[in-house]
Structures are given as structure tokens and as C-alpha cells.
Amino acid sequence: MSDTAQHVTVGPSPHITSPATCTGIMLWVVAALVPVSVWAVVSMGWVAAQLLVVCIGTALATEAAWSALAKRPGTLTDGSALVTGLLLALSLPPRTPWWMAMVGALVAIGLGKMIFGGLGHNLFNPALVGRAFVTLSWAGVLAGGQWFKTLEASGAGLDAITGATRLGIAAADRVASGGYGFDLAAQYRPLLWQNLEGSLGEISAALLIAGGLLLIVKGIIDWRIPAGYIGTVALISWAFGSDPVFHVLAGGVMIGAFFMATDYVSSPMSKTGRLVYGIGCGLFNGLGRFVGSMPEATTYAILFMNGLAPLIDRMTRPKVFGVVKTRA
Numbered sequence: 001m002s003d004t005a006q007h008v009t010v011g012p013s014p015h016i017t018s019p020a021t022c023t024g025i026m027l028w029v030v031a032a033l034v035p036v037s038v039w040a041v042v043s044m045g046w047v048a049a050q051l052l053v054v055c056i057g058t059a060l061a062t063e064a065a066w067s068a069l070a071k072r073p074g075t076l077t078d079g080s081a082l083v084t085g086l087l088l089a090l091s092l093p094p095r096t097p098w099w100m101a102m103v104g105a106l107v108a109i110g111l112g113k114m115i116f117g118g119l120g121h122n123l124f125n126p127a128l129v130g131r132a133f134v135t136l137s138w139a140g141v142l143a144g145g146q147w148f149k150t151l152e153a154s155g156a157g158l159d160a161i162t163g164a165t166r167l168g169i170a171a172a173d174r175v176a177s178g179g180y181g182f183d184l185a186a187q188y189r190p191l192l193w194q195n196l197e198g199s200l201g202e203i204s205a206a207l208l209i210a211g212g213l214l215l216i217v218k219g220i221i222d223w224r225i226p227a228g229y230i231g232t233v234a235l236i237s238w239a240f241g242s243d244p245v246f247h248v249l250a251g252g253v254m255i256g257a258f259f260m261a262t263d264y265v266s267s268p269m270s271k272t273g274r275l276v277y278g279i280g281c282g283l284f285n286g287l288g289r290f291v292g293s294m295p296e297a298t299t300y301a302i303l304f305m306n307g308l309a310p311l312i313d314r315m316t317r318p319k320v321f322g323v324v325k326t327r328a
Helices: 022-044 046-069 080-091 098-110 126-137 139-143 166-177 185-193 205-217 224-239 244-249 253-260 271-290 298-315
Strands: none
Touching (some): 022 046, 046 080, 098 126, 224 253, 271 298
């Protein structure tokens, strides 16, 4: 037996560590969103830049002020407030009034995150809390032509619709006649590369996909959530006799599936749970479009599944290694 002394470190769990840090993860998310943000500014100009600055600036200021008032250590360096402000800006129409965006960012950080205790304690995705608050408070303002550009009316029944996105016009057509007044397949290219008729982050589905794949390759997010989400939306669209590709590319499905539903804090921990959670997001998103009253249901689908995440974790909890159940 060797006389060489062995040093054993004894400590509490977790015993499996990773070189990844919270700041590093958040910066990777920001990096994945930079291309679509820059392209939005290039395509839309000052209105896009203003929205980004207001949302990010207000998010950072709100978190700093909250920490100061609560006499807690500053948390700006973890990058989570930066990501929240960026995601909120990308989820809003480009012509959203600056004061409305500011209120949304304040609510996102204050009510969506800090009131729960800060990062790691929030039940819901903070950016979506801010987005939902703005939508519910000023629905008429957001729906009343706040897009950078609207789809030109073409075909029967479209000349009376103004200020709507492709998704909104498609929903109106479906309700009115059961069909569509324009070719959905012809919308693939603008939705992929330069969509000026949606929220800021909807400018390019291709850039969102590229950013999402980067995060998957880097191991930042789990592929199960976006795969379950996008696949379910496509399946429901097909089941309702519509174009799956159009409904996957249109609206907030891409940014929701890759960047919002995958939030670490508000999504399940187990691999099985993440797949179930992703499918649930896609299910409610798809049903919201075809059965609900709103053509875009991404925000509420993810928030609803955020609330179910703890239950999903409990139902999909993996077996603990080395534990044997005994009968009483």
C-alpha cells in the first residue's frame, strides 16, 4: 500500500462543477441576439435604436436602484438585467412610445424579478412579464399601427385592414372566410430575412435561428425546449389545415422558443421536463392562434408554462442514484 498521502476535500453538494458562470452565460445570450438587434436598427433606423436604448437602460437602472434601496450587493454584473431589457425591446413593436417601453422595463425588473428576490427566485420570465403588462395596459396603442410597416392590402377583404401584421391579417382572413387572402408561402422570404411588419425581434427569423443554434452548440440552452416548442406549433398548424412553415416563422415563435422559454430559472430542470415544457409552450401558442382571440399568443403561452414548471419538475424528477424504496 502506498505511503503517499492523499488529500480529500469534503464539502456540500453540488460536487459536479462547470467553468460556466452566470455572467458568461448571459453574455453568450446577448451575443446570439446582437445580429438580429443590429439588423433591426439597420432596417428600421432610429425607432429601433431608441427602443433598445430605453428598454436596456431602464432595466439596468431599475435593478441598480432596487439593490441600492434594499441595501443589497449590486447585481448588474451578472448580465441578467441586460438580457431582460434586450429581450423586452425585441418583443415590442418598433414604434412603441418610449415611455411605454420604459414602464415595461421597470415592471419586468421590479415585478417580474426583484420582488421575488432577484435572479434565481423569479417564477416567470421577467421580459415576458413586462411585455404582458404593456400589452394588457395599452392593447389599443400596440395594435393600432405601431409597426414599422404594414402588409399592403391585396385581394378580397384586405383593403379594410390597416396596421396589421401578416399574422394578424391571416387570422382575420381565417375567421372571415376560412381561407387566406394572400399566399402564405410567398411570405417565407421576408419573414426569414427582413420582416418590417412585426415586433423588433421579428425582423429576421433566420438570424434568430442562427443565434439559437449557437446557444445549443455552446451548451447554453437545451435543444429539447425549442424542438418541442417549434415542432408542436408546426403540428398544430398542419392539423388546422394551415401552412406550418408560415406559422413557425411568423410572430414570436422563434424568439420565444430559443430565447424566452429557455430561461433557466422559469423552465424545468430535468431533460424530460424540458421536452414536456417545450411541447406545452407550443401547444398553447398554437391553440391561442387558431382557437383564441389573439393571433399572437407566444407571451401568454410561455408565462402559463412558467407557472407549470415546478409541477413538471415534480412529475419528471429523476431517480436518485443509490436510493432504494422500502415498503412500510
